[in-house]
Every structure is written in C-alpha cells, then in structure tokens.
Amino acid sequence: MTHSDTCEASSHGEESRRMDAPTDARRNLVANFRSVSVQGAPDPGPDRLGPPAEALARWLDEYHAAYVEANEEENGGSLHLLHARTLTLAGDHLLGATEDVVTMVRAAMRGGMSTTLAVSVSAMAAHPHALAALRDAVPLQYRIDCTSLGPQSSPQALAACRATLSAHVEAGGNVSLIGEVATIRATGLLADELFNRNFLTITPRPHPGTRHMNRPHALAPCRDYIAWFIDAAGDVYPCAGMLGHAPARFGSIHEPFSRLIDALAYSAVTIDSLSRRGPRIADDHARFPADLCALHRLSVHGIATL
Amino acid sequence: MPSPDRFLLPLTYNTLVVESTTRCNAKCGMCYQGAGPKGSDYLGDAALTVDEIKRVLRSAATMPSVGRRFHMAGGESFIKMDESVEVFATAAHLGYTDISCTTNAYWAADVFKAHRVAQRLRDAGVLRMEISWDWWHGPHISPQAINNCLVACAANDISSNLRVLTTRSHSAEEALAMLSPAALAKVSFATSAPVYKVGRALEIPDEDIYSSSEEATCHTALNLTVNARGDVSPCCAGFDQTDHALFGNVREHELADIAEEINRSLLIRMVVFEGIASLRPILALLGEETKPRYTSICGMCFEIFSDKSKLARLTRFFEEMEAAALEEAFEQLQLAPVLEAAA
Secondary structure (H helix, E strand, C coil), rough: CCCHHHHHHHHCCCCEEEEHHHHHHHHHHHHHCCCCCECCCCCCCCCCCCCEEEEEEEEHHHHHHHHHHHHHHHHCCCCCCCCCCEEECCCCCHHHHHHHHHHHHHHHHHHCEEEEEEHHHHCCHHHHHHHHHHHCCHHHHHHHHEECCCCCCCHHHHHHHHHHHHHHHHCCCCCEEEHHHHHHCCCCCCHHHHHHHHCCCECCCCCCCCCCCCCCCCCCHHHHHHEEEEEECCCCEHHHHHCCCCHHHCEECCHHHHHHHHHEEEEEHHHHHHHHHHHCCCCCCCCCHHHHHHHHHHHHHHHCCC | CHHHHHHHHHHHCCCCECCCCCCCCCCCCCHHHEECCCCCCCCEECEECCHHHHHHHHHHHHHCEEEEEEEEEECCCHHHHHHHHHHHHHHHHHCEEEEEEECCHHHHHCCCHHHHHHHHHHHCCCCCCECCEEEECCCCCCCHHHHHHCCCCCHHCCCEEEEEECCCCHHHHHHCCCCCCHHHHCEEEHHHHEEECCCHHHCHHHHHHHCCCCCCCCCCCCEEEEECCCCCCCCCHHHCCCCCCCCCCCCCCCCCHHHHHHCHHHHHHHHHCCCCHHHHHHHHHHCCCCCCCCCHHHHHHHCCCCCCCHHHHHHHHHHHHHHHHHHHHHHCCCCHHHHHHHH
C-alpha cells in the first residue's frame, strides 16, 4: 500500500466516516473490479491497435494477486467473488494478432478468468485461419457483433453472415450475437436446426430508446458497467461510461498495479454509490446509459468528482 | 480425470430461487415443472406463503455460499400479484442487488394493465424479467400479452429476456414470428435453448428433442432453490421438481442448515462436480438399469432422482461410503482403539 493514513471522508452526501485507505482500497477492488475489458482503438492506426499483450499480461498477473489477497482479507476467500470473472478483449484487430490474444487469454486463465473475444462477424469472415488457430490454442467465448447488418442489407450480405456463423458453430463456437432481432431473423438462422440445437443469445445494441430509466427507483444501474476498462493506450478507467475520459483515468497498465491503490482507496465510497444508485444527475429524463453517461462525464473533473 | 481438489470445494450458488407456487394459468406441453391450473403433475398443488418466503430471503441473505441475487418463479408466481410485489420489496430491502422473475406475461394482455404492473414491479425492485414464450405457450397465452409485456418492461426500465425453447419441429423463428416486430425491437435480450426432457417434456418424442452431451458438470451453474412445497434443491433445472425431500424443508428447518446438509452430501457432490453420468457405473453396480442414452444432463438427473428405487439405493450406497470413509479416517488417526475402549 502506498497510502496508509486515515482521515475523515465525506463524499456525495455520504455520512462522515472514518477512511482507512488500505481497507477501502481492498473493499473497493473486491466488490467492484471483478472483470477487465480491453477495448481496441475505435479508429485504429497501425501503431495503436490495442495495449501491448506482454504489458497487459503482466498487469493482469499483478491484478489477480492483489484481488486474491484482498478477497482473503475482506471476505475470507469467498468463492463467489472468484468465479464468473471475465476478461473481454474487444476489437477486430485481435484476429490479426492471435499470438497476442493467446498471451492475454493465458494470463486471464492464470487468474481463473474466462475470456470473451468481442469481434464483428465481418472480421470473422475475413480471418477464418485466425479463428481456427485460436480454437486450437485457448478456450474462448465469442461475442459477435452483427450490427453492420441492418434492414438495408442485401440478401448476399445476410447469407454471408449466416455462413460465417454456421462455420463458427459447427466448429464448436458459442452463439452470442449483438444485433437487432429483426436483422438476425432476416439471416434465417433462427429457423436453422444448427442454431436451434444450441444456446443462442441476441443482445440488441442499446440505443437511447431502449432504456428509459425510472430514476427515482433506479437500483444498481451502473453495476454491470463497473470494471477495469482499458483503452488502446493502456490507460485504465473504472467504468464503460468513463472510458477515454482523461479526468476519470485511474492509471495505466504500464505502471505497477500497486499504483492504483490510492485511486481505489479514494474512490471507494463513490464507486459503491455509483454501483448502488448510479450517478447523481439532476435530469430525471436522462436515458441510461446513453444520456446519463454523457452527462456524468461532463460532471467528472477528477477521481474525487466521480 | 476427476480432480480431488475440485471435489473438496464448497457448493456455491449464483442465485436464491424461490418457486412460489406450482399453479400456472397455462399448461404447456414442454413445462419442466409440469405446472398447470391445478398445480404440478409431480408436486401436486402447493404454494409458499409470503411469510415463508420472507424467512427464506432473510436466511439466504446471511449465507456466504449464496450470491445476492433473488429470482422468483412459479408455476406462474404472478397469479398472486400482490404477494409477489411484497416479496420483491422485501428482497430489495434486505439488500439483494439483482432481483428477477420468470413469467408467461398473461397479466399483460391489457396494455394499460401491463404498464401498471410493470411499474409496480419496478418500484418493488425487479430489475430483470424472463418472459417465457414459444410454440407450447401459444395455446395458453396471447402473443399480444407478450408484445405488451416487452413494451411495458422497456418503458419501466426492467431488463427483459425473451426466452424461447426449441425442438426439431418447433424453431425459435416460429415463436418470434408470432410477435410484433415493434415489440421485438424492445427486448433487452432474446435467448433460445433446446427443450430438455424434464417434467412434461418427457412426453415429447426423443426424435424431436435436440440431445446434448452427458459428460458435462454443473458446479458453476447452481442455484439454491426452494420449491413450492418448501423442499430445497441445489438447482432449478429439474432436480427441484423431483419428489425427493432429501435434504429438508424450509417449513421445518433453517435454509442455512439445509444448505449445509446439501454441501455435505457425497451423492450431490458426485453429481455436481463429476457429472450426473458418474452415477452410471454406481447404478450398474447396484443392479439398477439406466437408459443407454439420455438427451441432456438435466434430463438424466431428473429421471434418476424421480425414480424412488434408484434414489433409495443411491442414498444407501453413499451413506455406506461415508461411514466407511469415516471409519478409515478414524483408523488412520489411530483412534480406533480409543473408540473401542470407550464403547
């Protein structure tokens, strides 16, 4: 721990309470940061596809060690908090860097995490050999983005999507799709025996109209969005909504994990509050997550104002 | 190869599941609970009272082996809407962070009522609603009720999961084609899975069922389940519908004590960590026949634990194993002479 003093803390209207930095950091880490999501650059140039695999693997090892230690201290080694933890690797560039993916997946496995690869169906179609290599090397779940298809997609495009997914399922892959139900239906795969015999999940990409948040009664709206989010530069953020927002940056994977302890201690109350009640935005009509996260970002000028 | 380390793990549960009633307004041909208007084909007509469910909620909230998730199912639990709302509000008050339910959405046939009910449920703390819909629900539930339910959930910030079951003759597409595209655009998740041969689905011919591997294990998919009779099971995928009463009833014992009983059961640990197929050679040894092929692990579990003769023999076998293991442990600790002297 780099910060061990105690002080009175008051944040977001919480009652004044004793703050014990090491304890708060451990509690915050165990309760809220169970998973890691690594995002590729939205418009990747040749040098900025994603954080370097070796650096991320080292950071993951340090994170696991800290997590297990904190779980022992805070919860007596609760198995609940150790299972169902995931590393999500997102970005089509990953299919051009299979060795990096294998390095990161193995680091996740050392810590008992499963790995999900989030890629687009068009990237899968373009890299069949990469998929085969990954299948042979490491266990992976896939989240397949089909949002490039829409009502205007040609019959050929829909057929190509179905063919790619069929090859994936025949090779033993899971079927977790992101896309509009109507579009997925248009491919015809919901009538296909190959897909009906498997578990299939369709998650429409959230758009502003899909979640009109009932704010006064909101329970845990941000909970599923709080995790380590790492951008292409290796910068670490505490939730999906803050990814890339510099004032909310907790640290970097290029630094030792222990450097995050101060940020974890300092944000323990606010992250708990976010997890339970969401951001305190006055606009009751803000929709979640689209509007609410945007408004929240505007109000965050540093970790203290999360 | 069985892992001895894994076998020593305590059982942990993702969710507390309460099946509040065996009654359902529908009587679907694939229902794993065999539920209907007069109760269950397997468990009869049974229901838990609100006070009993509250006691279960309080008990589970203190158990380290159960996640802070609460899911209420039936039958169709919303045939008692006021009681269901009271239970959800209690769960929220007790600090359950993920509160969900399963419904067939019959209550949403009227669009205005659908919105009123969804708002009540959301105010009581329901975050997610699993809506069952497929070819078998068709004769009992109007597609319009499902449409209204999906729209009402979206309007009231309840995450909806449209759950569709399939067989070779009834696809996911067939089920979705009955619903309005505008309502389908409101779903938070749509999931499709094959029907397992559990409960009333036993009547569906084998050749119509998609089969899956017998070799899988289920230790990461456990839910501590209290069925409508108050009997407790480690899962809600068929074992909970068997007339076993193996571990205890919440009307007679504390849930935590029953969970500890399950945790100690060698029989359950074998099933959970090594897979239900690991009972095959034991049943053969005991002279009990098993089918050459089951269509899924849940179907196999349901059929074995529904068979009183197999269950009695298995229970006795594992009790004898436990006794022998204890005896061996005492011998290894060189306590046998002391015990003999004491006897």
